[in-house]
Amino acid sequence: xxxxxxxxxxxxxxxxxxxxxxxxxxxxxxxxxxxxxxxxxxxxxxxxxxxxxxxxxxxxxxxxxxxxxxxxxxxxxxxxxxxxxxxxxxxxxxxxxxxxxxxxxxxxxxxxxxxxxxxxxxxxxxxxxxxxxxxxxxxxxxxxxxxxxxxxxxxxxxxxxxxxxxxxxxxxxxxxxxxxxxxxxxxxxxxxxxxxxxxxxxxxxxxxxxxxxxxxxxxxxxxxxxxxxxxxxxxxxxxxxxxxxxxxxxxxxxxxxxxxxxxxxxxxxxxxxxxxxxxxxxxxxxxxxxxxxxxxxxxxxxxxxxxxxxxxxxxxxxxxxxxxxxxxxxxxxxxxxxxxxxxxxxxxxxxxxxxxxxxxxxxxxxxxxxxxxxxxxxxxxxxxxxxxxxxxxxxxxxxxxxxxxxxxxxxxxxxxxxxxxxxxxxxxxxxxxxxxxxxxxxxxxxxxxxxxxxxxxxxxxxxxxxxxxxxxxxxxxxxxxxxxxxxxxxxxxxxxxxxxxxxxxxxxxxxxxxxxxxxxxxxxxxxxxxxxxxxxxxxxxxxxxxxxxxxxxxxxxxxxxxxxxxxxxxxxxxxxxxxxxxxxxxxxxxxxxxxxxxxxxxxxxxxxxxxxxxxxxxxxxxxxxxxxxxxxxxxxxxxxxxxxxxxxxxxxx
Amino acid sequence: xxxxxxxxxxxxxxxxxxxxxxxxxxxxxxxxxxxxxxxxxxxxxxxxxxxxxxxxxxxxxxxxxxxxxxxxxxxxxxxxxxxxxxxxxxxxxxxxxxxxxxxxxxxxxxxxxxxxxxxxxxxxxxxxxxxxxxxxxxxxxxxxxxxxxxxxxxxxxxxxxxxxxxxxxxxxxxxxxxxxxxxxxxxxxxxxxxxxxxxxxxxxxxxxxxxxx
Numbered sequence: 022x023x024x025x026x027x028x029x030x031x032x033x034x035x036x037x038x039x040x041x042x043x044x045x046x047x048x049x050x051x052x053x054x055x056x057x058x059x060x061x062x063x064x065x066x067x068x069x070x071x072x073x074x075x076x077x078x079x080x081x082x083x084x085x086x087x088x089x090x091x092x093x094x095x096x097x098x099x100x101x102x103x104x105x106x107x108x109x110x111x112x113x114x115x116x117x118x119x120x121x122x123x124x125x126x127x128x129x130x131x132x133x134x135x136x137x138x139x140x141x142x143x144x145x146x147x148x149x150x151x152x153x154x155x156x157x158x159x160x161x162x163x164x165x166x167x168x169x170x171x172x173x174x175x176x177x178x179x180x181x182x183x184x185x186x187x188x189x190x191x192x193x194x195x196x197x198x199x200x201x202x203x204x205x206x207x208x209x210x211x212x213x214x215x216x217x218x219x220x221x222x223x224x225x226x227x228x229x230x231x232x233x234x235x236x237x238x239x240x241x242x243x244x245x246x247x248x249x250x251x252x253x254x255x256x257x258x259x260x261x262x263x264x265x266x267x268x269x270x271x272x273x274x275x276x277x278x279x280x281x282x283x284x285x286x287x288x289x290x291x292x293x294x295x296x297x298x299x300x301x302x303x304x305x306x307x308x309x310x311x312x313x314x315x316x317x318x319x320x321x322x323x324x325x326x327x328x329x330x331x332x333x334x335x336x337x338x339x340x341x342x343x344x345x346x347x348x349x350x351x352x353x354x355x356x357x358x359x360x361x362x363x364x365x366x367x368x369x370x371x372x373x374x375x376x377x378x379x380x381x382x383x384x385x386x387x388x389x390x391x392x393x394x395x396x397x398x399x400x401x402x403x404x405x406x407x408x409x410x411x412x413x414x415x416x417x418x419x420x421x422x423x424x425x426x427x428x429x430x431x432x433x434x435x436x437x438x439x440x441x442x443x444x445x446x447x448x449x450x451x452x453x454x455x456x457x458x459x460x461x462x463x464x465x466x467x468x469x470x471x472x473x474x475x476x477x478x479x480x481x482x483x484x485x486x487x488x489x490x491x492x493x494x495x496x497x498x499x500x501x502x503x504x505x506x507x508x509x510x511x512x513x514x515x516x517x518x519x520x521x522x523x524x525x526x527x528x529x530x531x532x533x534x535x536x537x538x539x540x541x542x543x544x545x546x547x548x549x550x551x552x553x554x555x556x557x558x559x560x561x562x563x564x565x566x567x568x569x570x571x572x573x574x575x576x577x578x579x580x581x582x583x584x585x586x587x588x589x590x591x592x593x594x595x596x597x598x599x600x601x602x603x604x605x606x607x608x609x610x611x612x613x614x615x616x617x618x619x620x621x622x623x624x625x626x627x628x629x630x631x632x633x634x635x636x637x638x639x640x641x642x643x644x645x646x647x648x649x650x651x652x653x654x655x656x657x658x659x660x661x662x663x664x665x666x667x668x669x670x671x672x673x674x
Numbered sequence: 675x676x677x678x679x680x681x682x683x684x685x686x687x688x689x690x691x692x693x694x695x696x697x698x699x700x701x702x703x704x705x706x707x708x709x710x711x712x713x714x715x716x717x718x719x720x721x722x723x724x725x726x727x728x729x730x731x732x733x734x735x736x737x738x739x740x741x742x743x744x745x746x747x748x749x750x751x752x753x754x755x756x757x758x759x760x761x762x763x764x765x766x767x768x769x770x771x772x773x774x775x776x777x778x779x780x781x782x783x784x785x786x787x788x789x790x791x792x793x794x795x796x797x798x799x800x801x802x803x804x805x806x807x808x809x810x811x812x813x814x815x816x817x818x819x820x821x822x823x824x825x826x827x828x829x830x831x832x833x834x835x836x837x838x839x840x841x842x843x844x845x846x847x848x849x850x851x852x853x854x855x856x857x858x859x860x861x862x863x864x865x866x867x868x869x870x871x872x873x874x875x876x877x878x879x880x881x882x883x884x885x886x887x
Contacts, residue, residue, distance in 0.1 A: 032692075036737055041695040049707070049767055277707055279693070279700045331707030331765070333726075362710075363718040363725055388723050 024057075028121040030113050038104045042280035043070035046118040049277040050330065052083070054120030055093030060203035062086050062094045063117050063127040063164075066135070067142035068556070073098040075282040077290065077338065078133055078170060080275055082191050089196040091203060095119040095127075099146050102554065108149065115150035124150040128206065129199050130164040134172035134179065137483070137533035138526060138556035141548040143168075143182060154545065155181045156230050161212050165202055169195070173227070174260075174307060175486035175593040177246070178533050178540035180229035184216055188596055189225040189260030190293075190308075192269075198223050220254040225261035227596065228254065234538045246537060246592045259634075260307070260598050266293050267312040267640040267662060271322035277330045286334035286367070287326045291319050291351065295340035296639070297620045298627065299397070300408045300612050301439065303485035304340055306600045309631035311622050312640040315663060316347040320354045327364060334365040343372035343380045344622065346643045347663070352383040371395075374415045378422035391430035391474075392423050398439060399449030405615040406441050407490075408608070413453065417460050424464035430474045433457065437504050437521070438482040438496040440612065447504050450477060451511035458517055477512070477519045479505060481527035485534050486593045487600065489608035494582040495531040498524035525563050529555060531581035537592035543569050543577065601630035621656055632658035678780065680717050680727070681749040683758060686742060686774040693769040694739030694879070702730050704770060705745055711765035714758055717748040729785040731884065732792070732845065735854040740881040746778070746785045789884035790845040791829060794853045797878040798861075801837040802870035806863040813855055827851040832860070844887065853881070 035041035055061040064083045066073025073079055079096070086094035095117035100108060108114070115124045124130060130152065132143055144154055152166065153159045159166070168179060169187040176186040187194055198219060205215045220228040231254045232247035240246040249256055263269075271289050278285065294311035295304065323335050335355070342348065348368075355366055366384035371377045373394045381392060396416055398404045404411060423431065435450050458475045465473060481501050484493050496504070501524035509519050532540060546569035547562075554560040570577050585591070587606035594602070604627075611618060621627045623645050632638055639656070642663035689701065696704065706726050709716055717727040727748035734740055753761075759775040766772055782788065807828070812821045827850065829842040839860070843851055857876060864870050 035695055040697075041736065042697070042700050045692045045695055047692055047767060047769060049704075049711075277704075279696055279704055281700070281703070327710070328713070329711065331710035333706070333710065361718060386724075 024120065025122050025126060026120065027113060027116045027123060030111065031116060031121060034104065034107050034111065034113065037107060039101065040280055042278075043098070044100065044104065044118070045279065046121070048279055050274065051276050052087055052094075052119060054122075055095055060092040060129065060199055060206075061127045062092060062129045062131060062199050063097050063124050064094050065097045065099075065124070065130060065132045065146055067099050067132055067139045067146045068135075068554070069101050070098045070278070071280065071282045074276065074278050075284045076133070076135065077273070077288055078135075078191070080273055082131065082133075082169075082195050084274055085192050085196050086199055089200065092196065092199050097124050099142055099149070102560070105145070105149060115146065125152050125164065127164050129167060129202055131167040131169065131195065132183075134168055134170040136556065137172060137530040139172075140178060140533055140544045141552045141555055143179065144545060144548040145553045147182065156184045157181065159184070159212070163212075165212070165215065167195075167198065171303065171307065172533070174303065174596055174598060175534060175536075176227055176229065176596060177234075177538045177592050178536045178544060180234075180538050181541045183229065184212075185219050185223075186227045186229065187223075187225055187261070188227055188258055189598075190263040190266075191261070192263040192266075194223060194225050194261040198226065217251065217254070225259060227258040229538075232595075240592075241590050244590055245595045246590065247595050256595065258596050260596075262599075262635055262637065264637060267314055269314075271314045271318045272325050275326070275330060277332065284336065285332075286336050286365075287323070287330055287332040288336050288338050289319055289322045289326060290314070290339060291337045291342055291348075292339040292345050295344070296622045296627075297341065297344075297410065298408050298608070298618050300406075300489040300608055301397075301436065301482060301485065303488050306487050306605075306629075307598050308340065309598070309600060309629060310635070310637050310639045310658070313345055313347075313642045313662070315642050316351045316354065319351050320358065323355050324358050327359070327362075333363055334367065335359075336367045336369060338369060341372065342368045343377045344645065346641050346645045348380055349383070352380060356384055373411045373419055375418045375422040378419050378426065381423070382426045385426075385428075389426070389428045391432055392428050393432040393434065394419060395434035396453065397434065397436050398442075398446060399435065399451070399453050400446045402615060403439060403442060403446045403449070405617050406612045407436075407439055408612065408617050410617055410620065413456075416453070416457060420457050420460045421464050424461040424473070429465070429469070429472045430476075431457070431461065432476045432478055435477060435479050436482045437479045437508070438501055440482075440490055440493040442504075444504075444507060447507050448511045450479075450508055451513075451517075454512065454517050455514050458514055473516060475514075475517045477508070477517060479508065479519070479521040481522055481524050483527055483530045483534055486591070487596070487598045487605070489605045489612060491535070491591055491593075491605065492585040492587055492589060492609060494584040495528065497578065497582060498528050501527070523558060523561070526555060526558070526561055528577070528581055529566055532577040535583075535592070536577075536580045539575060540577075540580065542573055543575060546573055597634075599631040599634045601634070604629045622659070624656070626656045626658055677717070677748070679750070680780075681752050682778050682780055682782075683747045683749055683753075683755065683775055684744055684778045684785070685747060685759070685762060685772050686744045687766070687770060687772040689734065689740045689743050689770055690880075691739070691769040693767070694734075694737060697736050698730070698733035701734075701770075702728075705730070708762060708766045708770070708772075709747060712758075712761040713765075714747070714753060714761060715749050715751040717750050731785045731789065732787075734881060735852055738794070738853060738879045738881060742882060742884050744785065744789075744884070788886065790887050791842060791885045792845075792853070792881050793840065793842040793883040793885075794857075795878075795880050795882045796839045796857050796876045798837045798839065798870075799873065799875050799877055800870065802834065802864050802874065804864075804869050805832055805834050805839055805860060806867045806869060807832050808859045808863045811851065811855060811859045813852070815849075822849075822851050824851065824856070827856075840882075842883075854879070 292313040294308035550565035552565035638660035762772040833840040
């Protein structure tokens with residue numbers, strides 16, 4: 022088929038839409054169109070360019086496919102509403118950026134599922150591309166449509182829309198999948214044969230159409246909601262891990278956008294995973310085991326990355342950057358490299374203690390904006406329940422250090438609706454924030470106290486698949502508002518302000534997070550009724566979602582709010598992040614008793630099962646120093662990669 | 675403030691092709707990044723939020739490109755102009771391409787006001803029989819309608835050569851007539867007078883010259 026170039030039809034539209042730079046391609050660092058004859062993969066982020074171009078996963082996966090022989094990747098993003106409507110009016114389908122060809126003309130299309138509110142945008146993307154929404158409706162010559170990303174850990178609400186859902190880290194898994202499709206297409210295999218082969222051969226690949234969906238009672242008896250239709254497709258899909266992460270280059274070649282995107286900066290991923298073990302946190306369960314890249318690798322990547330991109334900001338990213346065993350060395354060296362260049366260095370995911378503040382101070386320079394800490398809960402009791410191993414003293418010592426060092430603004434993140442939460446815990450948020458303010462005041466010279474700002478930001482707890490709280494329900498939106506009201510009334514200080522997340526969107530998140538395959542119909546109906554861009558507060562269309570539920574006769578509230586015992590088989594029981602169901606159940610029981618579990622990168626193995634299941638170790642550059650300064654405990658699954666690697670860990674203890 | 679220890683390099687560049695769709699802010703950011711990639715010894719402002727010492731010429735409307743755009747870059751060390759140009763070229767995309775670099779005096783006017791007179795060239799989808807220049811143009815500025823007399827801004831005649839129209843506008847300290855607004859009204863008046871079909875539209879729109887008043 023001759024390539025169709027849509028640019029002559031796209032260009033005239035650009036004068037009529039906002040931010041045409043979203044649709045231009047031609048950025049610094051952008052790749053050539055996929056070569057003629059190569060298998061063409063289109064990587065799509067189901068939201069606008071500003072969000073998608075900044076996404077590290079998209080960048081990694083496009084680079085991974087481009088690095089493999091015989092295939093190439095291009096990018097596509099969902100156009101903003103004005104452009105999407107104009108394209109429909111003018112009959113222009115969704116196009117890729119690099120060659121500006123229809124997405125439907127690609128051999129393989131991959132859509133990342135970054136969060137639960139992107140579901141209707143998946144359908145908007147497919148529809149705009151002219152690809153049939155459901156796998157069952159796709160013809161032989163339609164692209165194979167893949168999904169991946171965090172939401173793959175409960176894939177069922179998306180199951181009918183995707184041919185293949187890839188679970189886990191995609192660095193190797195995605196090029197493998199595309200290569201398999203390429204080879205099978207070349208040998209004349211049918212679509213059905215290709216999907217079956219992917220399910221058989223690609224680790225972490227879930228092909229929903231090869232499984233029968235059971236009803237609840239059957240699922241509870243069978244221990245799984247899905248029954249493989251063929252003996253050779255896996256009954257349980259295990260996530261993939263990129264085992265070479267720690268040793269791989271921290272420099273991820275990137276495109277430098279023209280229009281301003283979120284996190285518009287060089288990103289250097291310094292470590293992957295976090296084993297602090299917060300019981301609500303899906304990422305903490307998903308990316309085990311923890312793997313650190315070396316200081317040399319990271320420092321070189323920052324230097325080279327800034328030189329090739331021209332960025333004036335670099336972020337050292339991970340789930341818990343200040344936990345890196347060499348973080349002080351890394352920040353000191355990066356700082357020295359960037360001296361006098363007007364380059365900002367940022368470290369997200371602030372550790373909540375004075376060490377975290379010391380690290381922030383190392384790179385803050387003169388400009389000290391705000392610091393953000395996440396105590397997550399207002400009382401020690403509830404922090405123990407969620408295993409947020411942070412005390413008031415930790416928070417206060419962080420506040421003391423931050424305000425003494427010159428910061429004047431601090432944001433505290435909390436969750437409302439956590440399991441076992443009572444009104445006392447809500448009042449505890451107000452009390453903690455006010456006492457934090459008092460500490461800040463004491464640390465600041467009298468004439469500067471007027472500029473102190475303490476803000477409280479509350480998200481609604483969303484139970485996530487593959488976490489110890491997966492069996493727990495979300496509180497109703499009305500109850501959320503009551504608790505937020507109580508919080509607001511409990512805050513007496515004018516300098517402490519309270520912000521909260523809209524419970525209506527958190528409700529949709531919870532349904533998407535916990536639902537089974539029946540939720541897909543709800544998503545499609547909501548989209549047909551006009552829901553799209555649900556994550557954009559001003560575009561969230563509540564009526565479309567409630568109308569869809571009524572029309573289908575389903576009760577999303579039940580899905581979001583039901584609480585189950587740990588013996589209940591959940592709709593994602595056939596997907597595993599390598600953390601064992603036993604561990605999750607045990608953690609939930611410990612939560613109920615208020616017993617905490619230590620971080621295995623510092624202390625004992627918590628027996629989550631990830632390392633032995635995957636045949637991997639936690640990979641650290643050197644021993645992480647225990648918080649109390651004591652000897653780090655022994656852990657059989659911990660490997661030291663750095664210069665101390667020649668020393669047997671056990672021998673040091 | 676002029677720091678006599680710094681070197682003021684004026685770089686002329688082309689903004690062509692699709693990159694004519696960039697906003698002024700997007701363009702400014704792209705140029706700063708090219709300077710960083712070029713590894714030039716750019717000066718950094720002192721103070722709370724250090725940033726590159728760079729100054730941009732008069733902004734172009736989105737959709738209008740240019741062949742003689744420029745910015746002033748302050749350097750802490752002298753780099754021979756041809757060498758600086760070569761480094762910038764190496765670090766720039768083809769549609770945002772530096773074509774000249776020369777050192778200028780600190781006392782020379784700021785980049786944003788140095789060249790208030792701009793000549794534009796618009797290539798239309800077809801050749802009009804003639805063009806009709808409107809006398810007045812109503813524009814919306816800060817939500818208020820304002821009527822501008824074209825004669826106050828237009829310098830010399832509007833030239834028509836086949837499908838190409840060439841005109842020169844001068845910016846006034848009190849305000850200016852945007853080239854895209856002028857072209858839009860020119861098309862409307864020309865079509866209304868029956869000198870061109872209603873489908874008449876620009877296929878290319880460039881600022882081709884900028885000069886002092």
